[in-house]
Amino acid sequence: MLKCFHLRTFLAKGLNICRCLSTAQPAADTPPPKAKKDHRVYMPKLAFERKVKTSARAMLDQELAAKGGITDLYNWQRAQTSRPSFELLDGPPYANGVAHVGHAINKILKDFIVKSRIALGYRVRFRSGWDCHGLPIELKISKTKQVTDPHEIRRFAREIAVSSMDSQMNSFKRWGISADWSDPYLTMDKKYVAEQLRAFAKLVEQKLVYRAEKPVYWSPSTRTALAESELEFNEEHKGFAAYIRFKMVNLMTEELKLNDLVKNKPYLFYALAFTTMPWTFPLNNAICINENAEYLAIRFDDTKSNPVVEMYVVAAEMFEKIKEKLDRPAQILARFSGKQLVGKFYLNGWCADVAHPIYHGDHVSTKSGTGVVHTAFAHGFEDFAIATKHGADVECYVDENGRFTRNMGHQLEGKSVLADGQEAVLKLMKKDVVHASKFVHSYPYDWRTKQPVIVRCSKQWFIDLSKVSQKAVDLIGDISVTGGDSDLSSSLINMVKSRPSWCISRQRAWGTPIPALIDQLDYEYTSPNFINRVADLIEEKGDDAWWNADVKELLQGELKDEFALPETDEVKKCTDIMDVWLDSGLAWLCARRGYEDAKDQKPADVVVEGIDQFRGWFQSMLLTSSAIQNSAPYKRIIVHGFCVDDNGKKMSKSLGNVVDPDTVTDGSLNGMPAVGADGLRLWVALAGAETSGESKIGRKVVEDIDNKIGAIRLSFRFLLGAASGYEGEKPKELRILDQYALRKTVSFANRCRQNYEQYKFRTVSNDSLQFIAHLSSQYIHHVRDRLYCDMPKSNSHMSAQFTMHRITEMLANSLSPILPHLSAEVLNHLPLLEEKKILRNELNYSEESLGVELDDELDAIMRDVIDYRASIHKLEGSKDPTSQKCLVLRLTDPSYSLMSRLQPSPVSFNSQLCELLGVSELRMDKLSDAEANHSDTDHTVEWAKTSRAYCNRCRKFTKSKEKDDEYCDRCREAFDKITQS
Incomplete structure (x- = not known):
């Protein structure tokens, strides 16, 4: 049933795609249309x-x-x-808080993939997941509840995770996301945790997991170790920079060719070091230099009157910059090779009772600092490597809160190394502080608490990546890694290659346990059998089973004999939990448990995450998959950015x-x-x-x-x-x-x-x-x-x-x-x-599927028509409504024959060609041979005065002037039929 309206009533105000047919008034010599009335157009x-x-x-x-x-x-x-199968493996969002625009980018991009692959004829698998463990939830609990018992922490954490997951899921559904909402994977689910532990057992079986005292990034604000992926760098960190001297004890003047030997004065040599962490100076264990570099013995001009000649050892390359930074003129008294320093000893001003060695270090640069590197074995990665190389003992005198321990004496005990402890060190060691100033620089922060971290030696669990990294790098060659049109595979390669080990332990309660026993001497006991036993227990009794079980329950059967343990009351369960990146990094295995083809699991077709996941999920997935199944977990990585x-x-x-x-x-x-x-x-x-x-x-x-x-x-x-x-x-x-x-x-x-x-x-x-x-x-x-x-x-x-x-x-x-x-x-x-x-x-559309045949010459016709439109647009006055004009189109013979199919008559008011060119009247003629030969186109266009009058219905100049009718013939026929129906 058709309802007819005046044409204007349909057209949307401001609708640029379908403006009114023509709202222009007729030409001056044409009578204006009659007053508005119902002209009954089809609508x-x-x-x-x-x-x-x-x-x-x-x-x-x-x-x-x-x-x-x-x-x-x-x-x-x-x-x-x-249908052929396709899998998008979900990188799980964190189950904490409500959905934000970052979630929107990630989840909607994934949904584009899901829906487009369905449109392409695939059967898509997309099981949405949530990363449920981790510190942010524990921090949220600590803001409202004073609880320390692990059981209580885990209970409250689980409630927060479930609530956040429900909230986020509702948002995702609101956005039209298609996923397996009935069975999402949760890293806190007992089946997921059990499968994760079984995978961990395989890593232990391959001897990739070990526990050791090593330096790690440590967050005093959360009292736990951090992985590099959990850091962010604050470019505006405010700290101190200091030049400090160490008195050398066995560098003799006879070994150096001094340029200006001052008679009758004793000499003292000092190694001049620079650091942006002055709190580590009392913890100094060694000095490192570069044996292949040239060093200088310099004297500052303002010390010439001193009773002792004080000479400072620095790298030759840094001499001018040191003078400039300290604003102290100096002169060079000797030049010598770094090799002459190796094996010498010096005294640390904090404790002058013990002489410390000078070592060569490949990491020492002569492009910054002084070329003399202060080394604290427990508080730097290169520092620790030097200790390991030389068999030195490593002791840490900074506690989990980032405070000096009692071993540092009453003057420093309990002081924060990042706050009052730093200032105290500078004050207590002022006689050896050559220069100190406030310093703004880039510094690592805990990405969760936004507080600075330190490097601190502690007993942690690690995965040895030296046996896995190259295998993972080789696999990247078969993985497409893109962000837009850019190939980002090098970003993943660089991340994987730069990690010799992965610290997987955290000192918290809300997470997957590391199944191990610790004796009174702090020695650890674990094995694949023991870990699998815990996995079975968790799958049977829930993810709190580790915290609820006692040691005797865990050591049933042959396990006690396997470990040759002392009495069970002398061993305790390990209280560390796994890094959350290991939780989600095993999603390629744990999130697919129960799939109908799980036994013949292939890599996921694609994963989609933010660019920050090169140091997080992309890497943890690749490393664990490389180690356990010797293959990549995904075929393609698509990277997106962040919101601003x-x-x-x-x-x-x-x-x-x-x-x-x-x-x-x-x-x-x-x-x-x-x-x-x-x-x-x-x-x-x-x-x-x-x-x-x-x-x-x-x-x-x-x-x-x-x-x-x-x-x-x-x-x-x-x-x-x-x-x-x-x-x-x-x-x-x-x-x-x-x-x-x-x-x-x-x-x-x-x-x-x-x-x-x-x-x-x-x-x-x-x-x-x-x-x-x-x-x-x-x-x-x-x-x-x-x-x-x-x-x-x-x-x-x-x-x-x-x-x-x-x-x-x-x-x-x-x-x-x-x-x-x-x-x-x-x-x-x-x-x-x-x-x-x-x-x-x-x-999947084709012209054949339309059910109609298209003209063989369609492309040729439309190519010419588009050329004619362009020529019309260039005509002077072409901006005026074409309904007031007649177009004269003159064509060469081939084009004329082609266009005659659209307008058989030389003159027409309603031909297909009139419609295509948008004119009321079209006069078509041939170009003469002479005109065609002298023209660089196959057509000409010009305006002419129309021979017709204005039609009140179609609003075109198509009405015969000889007829006493307000409509043209076409409109009269249509109008009469509509009014009769």
Whole structure:
């Protein structure tokens, strides 16, 4: 049932894709049209709103998720067992707090992959996961509850993790994410933990796991060891820099050729060292120099009157910079090789009772500092390596709180090495402090507490990566690692190669236990059998079983004999837990437990995470998989970037620039438009896909997204309006303009398929916006006259309806992976569709599938037409409405013959060529041979005065001046038929 309106009532105000047919007034010599009346153009009634109200947005998205098959899409496609399989392995978000825009980028990008692979005909596996263990949850507990018992901490932590997971899952569903929501993997789940421990047993079996006293990054604020991936660098850290001297005891003047020997004065040699951690000076164990470098003995001019000649040993390369930094003129008294220093001894001013050695160190640079490196075995990685090389004892006198222990004496005991302890050291050692100043520099911080860390020797568990790293590097060669068009495999290679060991132990309660026993001498006992025993116990009794069990229960059967342990009351359970990166790093194994093909597990097809995961999940997955199964856990890595505000600034609560994804989808009181789940998804596609750089979001960005998705919506509204009332008839003849639009749409759909195959979601989105604009200017702009004013059920009218119906279907299906809610809404309004749910059919269109034949000369015709349009655009006065003018088109013979197919008569008012060129009257003629020979084109165009009058219905100059009728012949016939029906 068709309802007819005045033409203007349909057109959206400001709708750039379908402006009014012509709102221009007739030429001055033409009588004005009669007063407004109902001219009864063809116009169906539309239920598809041009804009969704903010108050209705969330409810509409929810309804469309159900009606459009978004909610049950994942389960539906899993039931399609004949399809080839594809797996996206989820890097689990942390189960702490609510979902933020960083989650939106990550999860929506993953959903683009899930939905596009379904569209490409795959059966996709995507089991969403959550990383549940770790320090942030424990810190949250400590803010509200005073608990120290591990059982209580774990109980509260579990509650927080479950609550956060539920909240985040609801947000993910709100965004239209398709996943296995009924069975997510949780790193705190007893089955996951048990499987993780069995994998750990395999690492122990390969002798890759060991416990040792080694320097690690230590967080005093959380009292635990940290991995490098848990650090962030504060470029504005405020500390102290100091030059301090160490008195040398056996460097003799006779060994050096002094330039200015002062008679009758004793000599003292000092090694001058520089550090940005002065708190380590009392803990000094050695000095390192570079034996291959040249060193100097220098004297500062301001010490010449001293009774003792004080000479300072520094690297020759740093002499000028040292003078400049200290602002003290100095002279060189001797030059000598670093080899002459190796084996010498010196005294530490803190404790002058023991002489310490000078060693060569490959790590010593003469490009910075002084070329003399103060070495504290317990507080530096190179320092510890020197101790190991020379068999020196390593003792740590800094406790887990980052405070000096009683071994340092009452003057330093209990003082924080990063605060009052540092100042105390400078004061107590002032006689040997040559220069000290406040210093701002880059320094590692605990990424969770945002507090500085230290390097501290402690007993920790490690995985020996020296036996695994090269294998992992070799495997990277077969992995695609991309961020946009950039190959980022070198980033992963560099991360893997630079790690000789992985500290996997943490001194907390909320995590996966390290199954081991510790005796009174602090010696550890563990084995694959013991670990597997604990795994079975946890799978049977829950993840608290380790904390609940006593040693006797754990040592049943042959295990006690295996360890040859003393009495069980002399051993205790290890209280360390595993690094959370080991938890999630085994997801390639633990998260797939129970899959129907788990016994024949292949690498995941793709993983998608932020660029920071090169030092985190990408690496931990690769290393564990390389060690345990000698293969990569994934075939492809896709990297994305991070969110910043619309001014490019990092988001911060203190700056007030944090964007809540709920305000993007549902609007806010400060005027942020509600763009719905699809608006958020379009932002991710345009700003977060195909890049590892920053993704801007803020009010301006969201308003731009609102405009873009609004234009897409209005385009669909026009197309649905055109297709509404269509009853499925095929036109006897498809007009050239319609054929052209169909060919372009098929080409667009195929480009979408190709780009989906290559994970180019930004390209798909930009191409879609450009295609819709092209569809507007090259098709809708020209076809609307025929659609509104031709007689319903005529071949020309059915041709337009058929075309727009097919375009709508192809366009909606092509956009379904990016904009599933809008696509579902469109498909539910489109008549005659057997399948109203999205992505139930493979995205695979061809011209043959259209059900109509396209003209063999279509491309040639449209190539010429586009040339003619360009020439018309260049004509003087071409900006005036073409409905007031007649176009004279003169063509060479081949073109004339081709265009005659579209306009058989030399003069026409309603030919296909008139429609294609958007004119009221077209006079077509041949160029003479002489004209053609002297022209550089195959056509000419010019304006002429029209011979017709203004038609009040179609608003074109197509009415015969000789007839006393307000309508042209076409409009009169159509009007009469409509009024009679």
